[in-house]
Amino acid sequence: MPDHASVGWIDIIVILAYLSVTAYLGWLGYRGTRSAADFLVGGRSAHPVIMAVSYGATFISTAAIVGFGGVAGLFGMSLLWLTFLNIGVGILIAFIVLGEPTRRLGHHLGAHTFPELLGQRYQSRGIQIFAGVLIFLFMPLYAAAVMTGGSVFAATQFGIDFEVALLIFALITAAYVIPGGIKAVMYTDTFQGFVMVLAMIFLLVFTYSSLGGVTEAHQYLTDMEAMVPAPLAQIGHQGWTEMPAFGWGAPTYDLWWIVVTAIILGVGIGVLAQPQLAVRFMTVRSRRELDRAVPIGAIFIMLMTGTPFLVGSLSNAWFAQNGxxxxxxxxxxxxxxxxxxxxxxxxxxxxxxxxxxxxxxxxxxxxxxxxxxxxxxxxxxxxxxxxxxxxxSSAVTYVKGDADTIIPTFISTALPHWFGAIFFLALLAAAMSTMSSQFHTIGTAAGRDLYERIGTKGQPREPSLLVMRLAIVVGLLIAVTISYTVRQEYIVARFTAIFFGLCAAAFLPAYIGGLFSRRVTKAGALASMTVGLVVSLFWLLLVKAKEASAIGLVQLVTGGKTSLLADYPNWPSVDPIVVALPAALLTLILVSAFTRPPAAEHLDRCFPETR
Amino acid sequence: MLGLDDPFVLTAYLGIIALAVLSILYGLIRRNAARDEVTDEDRQWALEEKKVDDEF
Structure with a gap:
């Protein structure tokens, strides 16, 4: 590969200019209105662009751009279905269907975190603690995905070792999230969001134009179907512009089940039950603000996920022409x-x-x-x-099958070096806005949902900032350790999918039931969350071959096999969400049907509009 | 069409554009449709949120 990895004076000027504008906007923000709550306290409305872009910046990170973009480079444009779900579910359903009920319920009950929302809705300290523990234990996995994505990019772009890049990334994150940078300074988020948008537009236009246009680029990639590496073809890869082969009962269908259940469904549906995104709806002023944010949110998500998925796939065509x-x-x-x-x-x-x-x-x-x-x-x-x-050859050959390095390698090889610097900053911004909300959620889960609720003799304790900060430090250390030790095939996307899938199975039925049904009971919600979590963990530890074999328990149980269902083709490729989410939903319905409904006074407090 | 022979991939490609257009139309049509008022409860909630945030 040509050596583009170095830092020139143009890079330094670009980085300094970017940091100066960010610092200036941060300073402006600190002088006055800075967070969504400030807007609400002042009775003013955040501009819909600010609301939508800061929501999108929390959602989108290096995991989506580097991790899932790389998976698209490996598996092809079938990943566009994830962008479809990201807009259809993550924006349209989330904003139009869930946004306003979440906002209203949170305000009626005075809830400020996602576990608190569930706990207050079901009048259950146990549910709040359960949700807090789950977030505290598993959110670092998602943070590790974001951190690995950023570090892989920095390592490729600037020609440094992954370990060094990870250390630098961890230090920047620590400096950002520990002393208080986690306050959502919305103007800064929005500026960073705009930089990301411009970088994505440039990347998309550059890629299509360097391949001769939209149709020409797609056609060239379509014509490369015979060049799919054999190990991928054997599990059903039919070309980068084709869906994987669909069917059941033979290893040649494994890829379809991996792409559709783990990559597309896990993340596409899991977004609805992301704690750090659900609480964002509570900081919104009104339904009108949510409605107005929909178009900007949709376009932002389209660019932020659609571009890396297209460019990841098309990088195979670019390398076949210019590598x-x-x-x-x-x-x-x-x-x-x-x-x-x-x-x-x-x-x-x-x-x-x-x-x-x-x-x-x-x-x-x-x-x-x-x-x-x-x-x-x-x-x-x-x-x-x-x-x-x-x-x-294709990009997959040049990166030796390492999907996480496809996007970084394409950008450092194909695009001007100054763009690499800007793109790195856009990625850094995306990572920081996501990680600040991740660690904020870890901190509040530990401080507000666990420490305060697990009080002495059942009495709630006073809030402890020390506990929150300690939890953030512990979460950060766990995330860095995971990033450092686990380097496997498309790990960034897999970690993200695991966390999103876990949240969907454990939280989604209880969350949606709590928003829309007066009949769902505390026992039903707790049972549903337990079943969702237990089935997901069982599947990850013993059935899903990639994860189970990496953890190692299944080999001990089965005497060396990679899955309990290793003899039944396709089952070891199916994601836990396919089994755990229906099981959790069914549990919610059945247990609620046979247990006593909540008191009418409590329901009136939750839903005064329908009293 | 567009160099994409697989109808499922083509549907996803065009579906993304269609959803984005739908979102824009939704935003335009619903621009002033919903009520926009901040209640005392909303303000109280925001004050608490701000307090936690500032302490943090």
Missing amino acids: PILNGKVIQELDAEKNQALVELMQQTDSGAWTAIINPKTQAPATAALIVSERQEAEEASGTRFELVGGR
Whole structure:
């Protein structure tokens, strides 16, 4: 790969200009109105753009851009369904259906955190503590995804080791979230949001124009279907502009179940039960403000997720046209008309002879599908004459299958270096706005939902800022440790999907039931949350092969298998959400049907409008 | 169409654009449709939120 990794004076000027504007806006914000609550206290309305962009900036992070963009580079444009759900569910349903009831219920009950909302709605200290524990334990996993995404990008862009980038990223995060930077300064969020929007528009336009236009770019990628790496083709990858093969009962359908259940459904639905996003609705002034934020929110999410998913996929076409030339020996013609061939990769030794490149994972000669552009006679180290071919391959080949590095590698290779610096800042901003809300949620879960509620002799304790800050430090250390130790296939997207799926299974039925039904009971909600969590954890520990085999418990239980259902094709690829969410919903309905409904006075307090 | 042969991927691509247009239309139509008033309860809630936030 060409070496673009360095920091020039233009980068430094760009970074300084960006930081100066951010600091100036932060200072302006601190002098006056800064948070959503300030707007509400003052009885004023936050501009819908500010409301929508700061919500979007909390939602979107390096996990979406680097992690899921990289997954799109690996699996293709089927991920566009996630953008579809992000807009349809994450914006339209969340803002139009859930936003106003959440705002009203939170204000009626005086709830300020998501666990508090559930606890007050169901008059249950246990539910509040349960939700607080779940958030405190699992939110660091999501924070680790954001941190890994940012660190991988910084490492690629600036040519430093991942560990060094992670350390720097962790220090910046600590400096931002521990001393009080977690207050949502909405003007700063909005400015950073605009930088992200401009960066995404530039990235999209650049990618399409460098490939000759929208249709030409798609068509070129469509024509590369024969070049899908064999391990992906074996699980159902049919090309970067095709859905994976759909079916049940054979390993060739695994990819469909991975992409659709884990990547698309887990995150697409899980967004509705994200604690840090649900509380945002409470800081909104009125239904009108929510309605007005819908268009901006939709366009923001479309650009922030649609662009990386398209660019991730199209990076395969870009590298096939512009990537460094690879050499080797043809072992199979894939499509003679398009000059596509499977090639055993070779390198030239000092003596001028050619030898095979050995894949360190398989200890066998490395192979890749190339678009062959040159052929010549050459000699192997053994003295045998052969036809040496040269050509370019997909992005997946150049990053050696590491999806998390596809977007960073594309940006550092294809785009001007100054854009890499801006994009890095946009990513840093996206990461910080998401992580500040993640750690704020961890802090309030520990301080408000756990420490205050688990009082002595059942009496609530006074709030403790020390506990909140300690929880943030502990959460940060756990997140950094996870980022440092776990480096596997598309881990950024997987961590995010696990957290979103857990939240959906444990919280979604009780949350939606609490907003819309007077019949749902405390026992029903608690049982539903327990079933959702237990089934999800069971599935992650013992059934879902990728996660279960990484954790290791399943090998002990089954004597070395990667899943309890290893002998039943496709089950080990199915995400927990497919089983856990229906189970939790059914539990909520059944247990509520057989237990006593809440007192009428309490329901009148929750829903005075329908009294 | 658009170089995307798979109808499911094409549907997602065009569906994203359609949802964005729908969202814009929704925002325009509902611009002033809902009530916009801040109650004492809302203000009280915001004061508490601000207190926690400021202490934090």
